Every structure is written in structure tokens, then in C-alpha cells.
Amino acid sequence: xxxxxxxxxxxxxxxxxxxxxxxxxxxxxxxxxxxxxxxxxxxxxxxxxxxxxxxxxxxxxxxxxxxxxxxxxxxxxxxxxxxxxxxxxxxxxxxxxxxxxxxxxxxxxxxxxxxxxxxxxxxxxxxxxxxxxxxxxxxxxxxxxxxxxxxxxxxxxxxxxxxxxxxxxxxxxxxxxxxxxxxxxxxxxxxxxxxxxxxxxxxxxxxxxxxxxxxxxxxxxxxxxxxxxxxxxxxxxxxxxxxxxxxxxxxxxxxxxxxxxxxxxxxxxxxxxxxxxxxxxxxxxxxxxxxxxxxx
Amino acid sequence: xxxxxxxxxxxxxxxxxxxxxxxxxxxxxxxxxxxxxxxxxxxxxxxxxxxxxxxxxxxxxxxxxxxxxxxxxxxxxxxxxxxxxxxxxxxxxxxxxxxxxxxxxxxxxxxxxxxxxxxxxxxxxxxxxxxxxxxxxxxxxxxxxxxxxxxxxxxxxxxxxxxxxxxxxxxxx
Numbered sequence: 024x025x026x027x028x029x030x031x032x033x034x035x036x037x038x039x040x041x042x043x044x045x046x047x048x049x050x051x052x053x054x055x056x057x058x059x060x061x062x063x064x065x066x067x068x069x070x071x072x073x074x075x076x077x078x079x080x081x082x083x084x085x086x087x088x089x090x091x092x093x094x095x096x097x098x099x100x101x102x103x104x105x106x107x108x109x110x111x112x113x114x115x116x117x118x119x120x121x122x123x124x125x126x127x128x129x130x131x132x133x134x135x136x137x138x139x140x141x142x143x144x145x146x147x148x149x150x151x152x153x154x155x156x157x158x159x160x161x162x163x164x165x166x167x168x169x170x171x172x173x174x175x176x177x178x179x180x181x182x183x184x185x186x187x188x189x190x191x192x193x194x195x196x197x198x199x200x201x202x203x204x205x206x207x208x209x210x211x212x213x214x215x216x217x218x219x220x221x222x223x224x225x226x227x228x229x230x231x232x233x234x235x236x237x238x239x240x241x242x243x244x245x246x247x248x249x250x251x252x253x254x255x256x257x258x259x260x261x262x263x264x265x266x267x268x269x270x271x272x273x274x275x276x277x278x279x280x281x282x283x284x285x286x287x288x289x290x291x292x293x294x295x296x297x298x299x300x301x302x303x304x305x306x307x308x309x310x311x312x313x314x315x316x317x318x319x
Numbered sequence: 320x321x322x323x324x325x326x327x328x329x330x331x332x333x334x335x336x337x338x339x340x341x342x343x344x345x346x347x348x349x350x351x352x353x354x355x356x357x358x359x360x361x362x363x364x365x366x367x368x369x370x371x372x373x374x375x376x377x378x379x380x381x382x383x384x385x386x387x388x389x390x391x392x393x394x395x396x397x398x399x400x401x402x403x404x405x406x407x408x409x410x411x412x413x414x415x416x417x418x419x420x421x422x423x424x425x426x427x428x429x430x431x432x433x434x435x436x437x438x439x440x441x442x443x444x445x446x447x448x449x450x451x452x453x454x455x456x457x458x459x460x461x462x463x464x465x466x467x468x469x470x471x472x473x474x475x476x477x478x479x480x481x482x483x484x485x486x487x488x489x490x491x492x
Contacts (some may be wrong), residue, residue, distance in 0.1 A: 036424065045335065056360065
């Protein structure tokens, strides 16, 4: 009689030498994910500047141009709050958003349209990257298409087969404040209530997956109105030329700025900026670290 | 090596093994496999300070939890797929089962599918991930003796199902 484990071994659907998922070097996709994890780490290190942590020193002196014929790209300037503008409190803005949301339009839509930029931290590439535009559209059959545009060129357009999940941030976001708070906490994989920087990070994740409707934006504005340390700063014009109200959170060495639409209370963008010179990383006070600008 | 370097090395070495682990439990639905594997390594990255010297069983343990989340996430759709799948296999059962059926893995899978989820997992870890009982214990988060006992019982039950299918399929051995 054949051993039952032997029989089961013979029925292994995916083996190490098989054509699918067989051992070998990482494919492009897997490499990219690893790089992203390591890159994220570096970005955070830069923020926290944890004493004693070693990180390969990266030279940021080449803000224009770079080695091996890389095109010259300027780093973005931080958004400037207009002098003499009167800051609008988040409470006021949340009340406005609630009033605007009464008729329920625009509606929530899965997918995103975002322009992002972040300071490159690669050892072998110049430190400035080109802003990237990412457009994700979902279709009726639950498939979706992701298009990435850089410098006017479509870098990638991929259609993914139907997929479905009810885990945030893929799950449909709720439009009540407690529901949204729980949703964002789950998005941030946190077991404890989110701090303001964590909350802003989770909001960015949400907006990278969903284009909020008026109701969700109103709930989000109310939630943000309760975030500690998020102060109204005044009016700005964002990178897509839109008028926005800026709300600023300051932490050691950095400033996070949230930009919201003064007419609807929707989140338009976020920016993080260094607030002190960090020569070991080649970063000066006032350098933009990254930004995102969301649009419908 | 720093934690980051250790993590990167474990990622490169075990990415495909973790992918196979996940694919075997999602019946190879490739889109979902990739998503879950990405999640496994994101969680592992956050917990990289805990990465043990032999990381693979630990990574399987992380994958096991991520799969549980994914099952919750894909809940409704999976239930539908599962129902459809069962209907199909119910038809298939009447047509061709037993060791002489064309796809040799098919009836073994069927015998496996008749066991409890816990039995299935300990058997797959042993036969497909080729783990020793100590490593199985790491994945399941239990003691070595408990793991050995679970495997022993699961093997017995698998044997019984295989024998039952052989009789039903009319193929004597």
C-alpha cells in the first residue's frame, strides 16, 4: 500500500521546479515590491533620523542634472501659504462639507487619479524624480486598469483581472465618522487609535484607492477636525493650480501639510517638508520630501 | 547584517516558496496569490526584527494569518466560487474518481478536501512544504508534540478517505 503522504506529495500542485512559482530569481514585480519596502524604510529613516541607525549615505547635492546623462529635473518648491489670508478652521470646513454633501454628489468612485512626487533615495540614481501621475479606473466587471504617466509619456498601462476584497483600503469606505475612523485604523494596520501623522498616512492610502464622494469627504473633514495638532495655516495654490486651505502638522524635523478644497471640504493634497538641515542626508530645511495631489 | 539586509535576503530566498504556499491554498488564482504574497512580506517587513535564523516556517506562519484575512476579505466571492466548485466536483465525482482517474492528483485532492481545515493544513505543510514536525509546530504556533499528534491523526484520516475513494471508484489496489 502506498504511503498516504507519498500520494499527497505526488499531488503537489506547485513544486519548486514547476513552471509557475518555481524557484529562481525574483521577477520584475517581486523586485519592485522589495525595493519599495526598502525605499519606504529609507524615507522614514530620513524623517525620524533615529540615532545610531546606519543607512548608506546618499549624496543630494545634484539637485539639477545627474550622472550618466539623466535629464535635469528641478525639485519642487514647497507650497507657500498666502500672506494675509485668513485661516479657516477645520471645524468650519467640516460644517461646510456636511452642507455641501446633502445632495450626495459627487458620488464615491473606486479608483484614483493622483499626481505624486517624492525625493529619490536610491544609491545609484540622482535624488530628484519626475512627478508621476497615476490613474486607476475600475470597470463594471471588477477588473481595473492602471495607467502611469511620467513627463507626458505613458510608462505603463495594465489591466488587471476582476478582483474583490472587503479589507480596507480596498473595501468601500463608510461615510460616518466612527466607521471611517475604524476603516482608517485598519488601513494603517494599527490596533490603537491613530496619531495625526498616522491618520494622514492612512488618508493618503485611502485616496490612492478611492475617489471620495461628497458624503465620505464630509465624514473625513469631521474626522480630521478632531485630529490633534493639525492647525489651519491659510490659503495656498496647489500644484494643479487649485485654491486650497492648508492645515499643518509639525513634528520634529518635518512639516506635514494637508490641503483641502475650501468650497467642498474635500482633501486635495498632502505635502511633507523638511524643517531642518540634515546634512548627513543632504537635505536642507524647506526641501519638499514628497507630495500627492488628488483629483477626480 | 542589519535587519533590513537580513529581510532582503530572506525575501529573495523565500519569495517563491511563500508564493507556492499561498498558491496551493488559493488553488493558484494568480491575481489573489500575488496580492496575498505582497501582504505577507509587508507584514514580515514590519516585524523584521522578529525574523528568526530559519525564516521560512515563520514566513509560512505569517502567510497563514494573511490568508485568513484574505479569506475574510474575499469572503462573499470565495463562498460563491466554493459553492460553484463543489457543484462541479459533485458532478465529477460520479464520472471519474479513484486512483485510475486521468489526473492522478485529482482524487488525492478530493480525499484531502474531505478533511477538516486543520487536518488539511498539517498534511500540506508536511507533504507540500516538506516541513519537519518542529517546523510545522512553528507555523501552527503549537508545541512539537501537539504538531506530531495532529499529523498522526490527520494521516490516519487521510488514509481512510483515500481508501473510501478507492472503493467508490472501483479501483482495487
